[in-house]
Amino acid sequence: MPPRYENSGKESRSVMKEITYILNGETITTHVDPRWSLFELLRGEVSSIKRGCDVGECGACTVLIDGKTYNSCIYLAVWANGKHIRTVESLSMPDGSPGELQKAFMDDGAVQCGFCTPGFLLSATALIEEDRTFTREEIRRQLSGNLCRCTGYENIINAVEKTINKHIDNRGTK
Amino acid sequence: MFDISNLFEATSVEDAISLLETHEQARVIAGGSDILIKLREGELSGCDLVSIFGLDELRGITLGADGTITIRPLSSFSLIEKDENIRNLQALSEAAAQVGGPQIRNIATIGGNICNGAVSADSAPALLTYDAVLELKSSNGVRIVPIHDFYTGPGKVDLGRAELLVGIHIKRQSYEGFGGCYIKYSARRAMDISMLGCAVNLKLSADKKYVEKLCLAYGVAAPTPIRARTAEKEAEGALFNEELLEKVSKLAQEDAMPRTSWRASKEFRLHLLGELCRRAMRTAAKRAGLS
Numbered sequence: 001m002p003p004r005y006e007n008s009g010k011e012s013r014s015v016m017k018e019i020t021y022i023l024n025g026e027t028i029t030t031h032v033d034p035r036w037s038l039f040e041l042l043r044g045e046v047s048s049i050k051r052g053c054d055v056g057e058c059g060a061c062t063v064l065i066d067g068k069t070y071n072s073c074i075y076l077a078v079w080a081n082g083k084h085i086r087t088v089e090s091l092s093m094p095d096g097s098p099g100e101l102q103k104a105f106m107d108d109g110a111v112q113c114g115f116c117t118p119g120f121l122l123s124a125t126a127l128i129e130e131d132r133t134f135t136r137e138e139i140r141r142q143l144s145g146n147l148c149r150c151t152g153y154e155n156i157i158n159a160v161e162k163t164i165n166k167h168i169d170n171r172g173t174k
Numbered sequence: 175m176f177d178i179s180n181l182f183e184a185t186s187v188e189d190a191i192s193l194l195e196t197h198e199q200a201r202v203i204a205g206g207s208d209i210l211i212k213l214r215e216g217e218l219s220g221c222d223l224v225s226i227f228g229l230d231e232l233r234g235i236t237l238g239a240d241g242t243i244t245i246r247p248l249s250s251f252s253l254i255e256k257d258e259n260i261r262n263l264q265a266l267s268e269a270a271a272q273v274g275g276p277q278i279r280n281i282a283t284i285g286g287n288i289c290n291g292a293v294s295a296d297s298a299p300a301l302l303t304y305d306a307v308l309e310l311k312s313s314n315g316v317r318i319v320p321i322h323d324f325y326t327g328p329g330k331v332d333l334g335r336a337e338l339l340v341g342i343h344i345k346r347q348s349y350e351g352f353g354g355c356y357i358k359y360s361a362r363r364a365m366d367i368s369m370l371g372c373a374v375n376l377k378l379s380a381d382k383k384y385v386e387k388l389c390l391a392y393g394v395a396a397p398t399p400i401r402a403r404t405a406e407k408e409a410e411g412a413l414f415n416e417e418l419l420e421k422v423s424k425l426a427q428e429d430a431m432p433r434t435s436w437r438a439s440k441e442f443r444l445h446l447l448g449e450l451c452r453r454a455m456r457t458a459a460k461r462a463g464l465s
Binding site for chain 1: 175176177178180181183203206207210211214215225227228252274275276277278280281363364365
């Protein structure tokens with residue numbers, strides 16, 4: 001069961017709602033409490049997303065929904081119905097080894113405590129999947145919804161820039 | 175979990191209106207980036223919500239045959255920022271681009287932004303400069319309200335309890351041939367609320383030397399988002415130069431009623447009012463083809 005907050009103590013009648021969604025390629029049908037955030041729903045399924053601020057400011061809880069980034073802490077669980085949701089678990093290779101972007105983060109010192117990392121990986125994935133180049137300034141802007149208290153951001157941007165450029169180069173040589 | 179008593183997911187606009195009428199305490203939730211954060215902070219505890227998030231009929235931007243641009247209220251800011259039709263409405267696309275951060279722009283809706291009545295709403299000054307007209311629906315039918323009449327007081331808008339915003343319309347004559355600019359002044363370059371927002375929508379004469387029309391609007395400069403009417407009148411027919419910018423920005427300061435709050439002092443806001451006006455006008459004029 002996902003973790004629950006204490007509510008105000010008022011008598012709350014809550015009817016569980018059935019939803020069906022796709023998580024990292026797997027179809028899941030389940031009942032959700034309409035008071036749950038998507039974060040609470042997904043923590044019962046995957047461990048990569050982290051609870052940071054809970055108010056949509058730090059981006060630690062970032063998920064990809066139909067290819068776009070969202071803060072799962074301020075997204076209602078019931079809204080997941082019919083959506084394709086991806087977390088960091090979807091970035092690994094089939095054999096479980098780290099994907100390109102994750103390797104770049106490791107190689108470039110973009111990970112210290114690692115708490116912000118899942119959020120950054122997904123925001124960066126959204127950029128890579130746009131299939132075009134970005135200036136460093138544009139990368140900064142696109143990652144501005146993710147906060148890091150350890151690295152000072154430079155290495156994160158290096159890793160993302162490197163991966164985007166590699167992706168574009170590889171595409172060109174196909 | 176959020177301290178919500180009941181969540182009703184509307185299946186259509188009519189259903190949403192009916193739910194709002196039946197459940198008198200209920201409020202509308204669109205993208206949730208205002209309401210869910212308020213709930214986290216202890217406000218609105220135990221509320222009933224009518225979710226319109228699933229109503230795709232309220233999403234999208236279309237261009238009518240007569241050149242009217244219609245923005246459906248659940249359009250996210252990232253949708254608005256990137257839309258082809260909005261590209262020419264620079265004050266609005268720039269405003270959309272500066273809301274929060276990428277994740278917020280994907281979920282936050284322009285409808286929620288104006289309906290919750292916040293004076294700091296980034297979309298408000300821009301919509302004021304485009305003389306946007308709002309389409310409101312209730313069981314009594316449809317009301318058409320110009321955005322100038324929508325804001326009735328600090329945090330208050332002319333929206334009935336069981337009424338929904340269903341469309342934002344911008345007429346061709348409000349944008350064709352105009353150049354626009356929105357400057358959001360805030361402490362941070364992202365993920366911040368506007369301390370002062372200045373929108374300019376400007377049209378030049380055929381020889382691109384004189385101002386044909388100036389629309390100048392501010393957020394957080396007064397109890398509601400406002401147009402600086404006296405400043406605008408000064409610019410009409412005037413030669414576009416630094417001298418005009420000085421005159422206009424001075425009048426804009428007088429049009430607004432900034433006050434001291436924890437965010438900024440009255441003196442600083444007055445300074446910003448003048449400076450942002452000049453910068454936004456310079457950019458808008460360039461975009462309007464200043465020679």
